[in-house]
Structure formats: structure tokens, C-alpha cells
Amino acid sequence: MSDALAPGELVLCVNAAPNHVTGEPVPLVAGETYRVLEVMDFACPCGRSDALLDVGVGFAWCQTRFRHLPKPKASVRTRRASKPKELEPAGGGGSEKKDV
Ligand SMILES: [Zn+2]
Secondary structure, X not given: OOOOOOOOOEEEEOOOOOOOXXXXXXXXXXXXXXXXXXXEOOOOOOOOOOXXXXXXXXXXXXXXXXXXXXXXXXHHHHHHHHOOOOOOOOOOOOOOOOOO
């Protein structure tokens, strides 16, 4: 899979340095996980990023502040697939098969 970010994915804030444009403090917290609401195709003036991420905090932030986290759903799907089906007790009245 590519590591291109898309809305709905999780990112870890790794850099809560002051705003790259204005130098003002930012409301982000390093070590916190955020969900990407929107990826904005915009080159940050710091020159290290070509996208800003809207994570629902403030406006939108330089992509270099975040690390892309793997989707949590992947492990859940794997576990569910390998889980054995429940066995029905033998000799019961279960003559009907259920299609799920
Ligand atoms: Zn920047």
C-alpha cells in the first residue's frame, strides 16, 4: 500500500512546533493521535511539505508534523477471518441451516 494520506486515516503528532507561517503556538499535542478530516494540497512555506492536514483542531497543519499510522481495521479483519465458527451441540433440534 502507498502511504498517501486520505481523510479518515489516523496520524500521530510528532511535532508541535510553533506555526510555520506565523510563529504562534499551535493547539496540537505531540504524541497525540488525530484523525485526518481533509488533506489539503498546499505547499507549506517551510518547504518540507506539499500538503496540509485538517485534523479538526484549529485550521490545517503542515504534514511534517504528523506520522501516518497504519489502519487499525486491518488487524481486526484478520482476527475475525481466522476465528473458527461456533459449533452447535450435536443432537439438538437444529435441523435448519442459517444463511448469514
Ligand atoms: Zn511546514
